[in-house]
């Protein structure tokens with residue numbers, strides 16, 4: 059198989075990859091020029107035809123989302139760029155922003171033309187200070203070069219891009235939590251409908267897209283639909299709901315591998331290939347016990363499921379929630395799944411916004427039950443109790459406002475199903491494996 | 503006496519044109535004040551509210567949602583150090599790093615050293631998991647840390 063030539067990451071190793079001059083020398087902003095010569099709806103249709111699905115976690119068709127905006131709206135219409143990237147295991151947006159900010163800014167400008175928006179906000183998590191400074195400089199370069207502001211490239215198109223920094227809350231990544239936070243309120247996700255395309259930021263029609271999604275848009279304009287669809291996995295003809303998984307994808311690999319990294323590959327690579335080839339294999343000569351397929355919210359693959367294709371459909375076929383952010387975290391065979399699951403539950407409990415009782419209480423209780431198991435005081439019934447709590451929270455059972463609860467439930471459901479024996483053995487042994495460091499953290 | 507200096511007020515006012523209403527300036531304003539004063543006091547909240555034409559309770563409500571902001575009873579030290587405890591970092595020693603730092607700095611998690619120099623906190627995933635274990639010093643991330651490297655890093659920042 060020929061080595062895949064990266065597109066999204068193509069420029070990241072260049073010296074000064076973030077500077078406008080280099081970006082333009084490499085053909086940058088010609089995609090925008092091309093887009094501005096097209097009617098907005100034609101750009102939307104092109105993106106729709108490419109099959110581009112959102113890279114932020116939900117995998118919704120980008121072009122379809124754009125076409126849900128009301129027609130002939132007097133405006134304003136907003137674009138919110140979701141740069142809150144906080145799903146544990148995920149770091150591809152950070153690399154895109156730090157190393158090649160103009161690729162993103164060009165995608166933003168194209169998207170804004172398509173959706174008839176003159177104002178975009180980049181909601182950036184506070185922890186990404188470096189991204190903030192790089193983007194801030196890149197935006198200033200654009201204003202100076204006539205690529206942002208009034209009359210862009212002499213076409214009359216006007217666009218302002220503003221950077222907005224978050225304040226350390228995972229829930230600001232949920233699109234309506236993001237909107238509430240941007241409006242200056244607590245980041246409580248909204249009840250949908252109405253969806254943001256109808257009523258979003260400042261109660262106006264709004265599109266929320268992930269950083270990587272918008273970076274893909276730039277290349278769809280220059281290289282075309284055929285190119286985009288030449289990569290990835292076409293829809294399964296036996297599954298009417300499968301829209302296919304096209305295009306390049308940034309896979310993050312971390313945890314117990316020799317070479318943690320971010321790698322760009324056509325959608326649909328096997329988890330095993332990511333670990334063994336791109337991640338340099340499991341560290342210390344060990345074997346993988348479990349693998350997170352797309353950020354902790356998606357649950358776990360067991361060692362027998364490593365030949366799962368990481369496209370939008372693959373993880374669901376083995377009981378995971380989905381592809382999520384395609385962030386793979388490898389857990390070796392010397393690690394306790396009790397500790398791993400406790401870590402996931404503690405995260406979700408810490409990050410639940412507290413609006414919905416099943417999520418607020420459920421995440422807290424699952425964490426407490428795991429704490430009990432971890433300190434040698436667990437009972438065998440706790441395993442079924444964990445499953446029951448997990449099974450009753452989330453959008454899927456219809457008990458919560460947002461998907462954080464599903465993402466909290468899934469690792470629990472997967473772990474107690476796929477690793478039940480380990481949980482039973484742990485509880486029966488009555489041991490407490492908790493280390494002093496874990497003890498300290500348990501207090502928080 | 504006003505607690506917000508004219509310089510701080512001007513920086514907050516400079517945010518107004520970026521948004522269609524002033525309420526959206528709440529987070530930017532809180533960041534500006536918090537960064538300069540290492541906490542946001544009730545008086546500061548009141549003055550922010552006046553600038554943004556809000557009720558102080560609205561500013562307080564928003565601020566309290568984000569565990570990020572400190573009140574004057576536990577202000578930040580000169581440097582804010584966050585140690586990541588989420589999964590990828592935990593798998594590569596993040597929790598041990600944090601536990602060790604509490605001893606070496608003689609500070610508990612969330613606390614500040616006696617000289618007011620370092621505030622030590624845990625963080626959830628910092629988005630740099632390929633460099634686990636990671637820490638954040640103020641808003642710059644540093645990866646591949648060991649118990650010794652982290653101390654040197656804090657001293658030199």
Ligand SMILES: Cc1cc2nc3c(=O)[nH]c(=O)nc-3n(C[C@H](O)[C@H](O)[C@H](O)COP(=O)(O)O)c2cc1C
Pocket residue numbers: 111112113114115116117118120140141142143144145228229230231232233234266267268269271272460461462465
């Ligand atoms: C709890 C939660 C956290 C989320 N965090 C993020 C995030 O950090 N970044 C992101 O792009 N999408 C995140 N999403 C998904 C967004 O709600 C939304 O689907 C996405 O930004 C849409 O962009 P896309 O269609 O380009 O993927 C999150 C969703 C949930 C439920």
Ligand code: SF4
Pocket residue numbers: 229246247409410411412413414415417418458459460461462463
């Ligand atoms: S599901 Fe959880 S995070 Fe989402 S709105 Fe409800 S309480 Fe908040």
Ligand code: FES
Pocket residue numbers: 146147148586587588589590591592626627628629630631634636
């Ligand atoms: S888990 Fe620590 S940076 Fe992601």
